[in-house]
Amino acid sequence: MRELAIVKELKRDTVLLEKARTQACASCGSKNSCSVSQGDKIVTIQALRNDIEVEPGDTVEIETGKLSATRVAMIVYGIPLIVFLAVLIVVNTFLKSEGLAVGLAFASIAVVYGIISIYDRRNRQKLMPRIVRKVVLPDGFITQ
Structure with a gap:
């Protein structure tokens, strides 16, 4: 445009x-x-x-x-939410520890946002x- x-x-x-x-x-x-x-x-x-x-x-x-705005929203909100829920469910199912599952799920969000930040810095010019x-x-x- x-x-x-x-x-x-x-x-x-x-x-x-x-x-x-x-x-x-x-x-x-x-x-x-x-x-x-x-x-x-x-x-x-x-x-x-x-x-x-x-x-x-x-x-x-x-x-x-x-x-597109939809793709940006998916990258910023959707992917971290999916990773959070997946880690929460998998860790809780296999280790049967809700506290550990919640802790690892929040840690996974930090990792995902770190990856998104690196992606943003590398592709900002484009x-x-x-x-x-x-x-x-x-x-x-x-x-x-």
Whole structure:
């Protein structure tokens, strides 16, 4: 999905962008890297510069990742829950110890979130929005 945004701040390889929050945000795969500001419906997004020279105030076209909201929810909530329940049931069935089963189930969640964290760090560049091009808008055109 491609959208227009305004450059707010430059960093080394990334840029902070602002854009009006749209209905598309609800199903966007990159909404997890967005932080919605208090008050207005303005979204702040961190995006890869993609070797495109921009300055604060420039309007750019960005392309968001292809990771669906359902897949993100499954990774963050579903997999840890499934692992928790599986460890709880298996340990309780074979060792007949509820306390040990609960302890190991919670420990398994910590391990799963550690693995998810490693996956996120390794794939963050692929999942981040990217600047596609700098856009020159006609006078009086407002992107937000």
